[in-house]
Structure formats: structure tokens, C-alpha cells
Amino acid sequence: MVCLGNICRSPLAEGILRYKVEQQHLNWIIDSAGTQSNHIGEAPHALSQKVALLHGIDISQQRAREFVAADIKNFDKIYAMANDVLQHIQQIAGKQYDAKKVCLFMDELYPHKQIDVPDPWYGAEDGYHKVFDMLNQTCDAIIKKYTINYE
Numbered sequence: 001m002v003c004l005g006n007i008c009r010s011p012l013a014e015g016i017l018r019y020k021v022e023q024q025h026l027n028w029i030i031d032s033a034g035t036q037s038n039h040i041g042e043a044p045h046a047l048s049q050k051v052a053l054l055h056g057i058d059i060s061q062q063r064a065r066e067f068v069a070a071d072i073k074n075f076d077k078i079y080a081m082a083n084d085v086l087q088h089i090q091q092i093a094g095k096q097y098d099a100k101k102v103c104l105f106m107d108e109l110y111p112h113k114q115i116d117v118p119d120p121w122y123g124a125e126d127g128y129h130k131v132f133d134m135l136n137q138t139c140d141a142i143i144k145k146y147t148i149n150y151e
Contacts, residue, residue, distance in 0.1 A: 001105065002089060003081040006034030006064035009117050010081055011044035012132060013105065015052050015059035017139045024143060031075070033067035035088035040064055047120070051128040055136075072096045079105035082116035108145060109138045 001013040010032035018030040042064045043049070052059045071078060072093045078101055080086035086104060090097050106115035117134055120127035 001030075001032040001079050001081070002035060002067050002085055003032075003117075004034055004036050004085060004088075004119065005039040005121070006032055006066075007039045007042055007045045008048050008119060008121050008128070009131060009135070010034065011059050011062045011064070012048050012052055012128075013079070013081070013117075013135045013139065014062065015044075015057045016055075016132070016135050017142065019057045020139050020143050024147065026143075026147065029075075032062070033065050033071060035067050035085055035092060037066045040066055045121070045128075047125050047128045050125070051132045055132065067092055069093045069096045072098055072101060076101065078102045079108075081105050082119070083114060084116075105138055106134070109141045 001010040001017070003010040014030050014032035021028045021030060044052075044059050044062055044064075049060050067089060069092055073096060078089065080089055080102065083104065086102065089102055104114065105117055106113070117131060118127065120131050
């Protein structure tokens, strides 16, 4: 899960998917990162933490990290939260970029619609709730898609 600063959208997505993976007893490694370095080492935004906690998910121990080119090889799937983030991932990865591994997060729910997860950073709390709902629905689709052959 990759967004710009790794403190709003991607930590929420990481927390939601990790929670769902644990509920399903799947052996997946879930992580998140940001394409910008301004928040490295910081905890998720207070409103991201609050909204997650309202749903029983504690993301307070997560810390922002920067997306690096090696992430392309280290992970099976990389989700960009928005089109601008997808472009940053391509630039950072350079020759290591693998279009088969990287896609927009919302493509899992709405393939080829080019839907961005809005960045709630500058908005009010209700924006974080809307983002949570988008992420939650898409995480359900991811679980369904990648576990269908294992049931």
C-alpha cells in the first residue's frame, strides 16, 4: 500500500488488510510506504488512527517509511492509492518497475476505472471515514480475489 506520506491512506489500508488477513488466518505480509520522505518514522495521522480504532483496528504502532525500488522485488503486489502515486512509484523504481505487480488500489474493486483514494490530509474527520469505507470495501475484494482458489 503506497501513498504520498504514508500517514493517512496507506497506513489505514495496511491496518484494514492486515486485520482481515489475520481474521482469515492467511499467511500474508502486509506493509505500507510513502513516495515522499517528509514523514519517515512518524505514526499515522491522528484521524487515521481514530477512525481505524472506531472499527477495532489499532494502527498506532505503524511508522511511516519511504517507498524504495527494492520494494518492487520484495513484494508480490504493490497498490498505489492514486494515479500521482503510481507515477512516483514508476519514477522511484526505474528499471526495476514491474507493471504486472503495481496497480491502483481501487482497481481491485473497480477495474480500469482509474479511481483514486482521496487524500484526507487537509480535510475534516468525515473525509477519513469516507476513505476508510473505500479501503475497507476494496480490502474485502482483495481477500476474495486472492483466496478464492484456496477455499
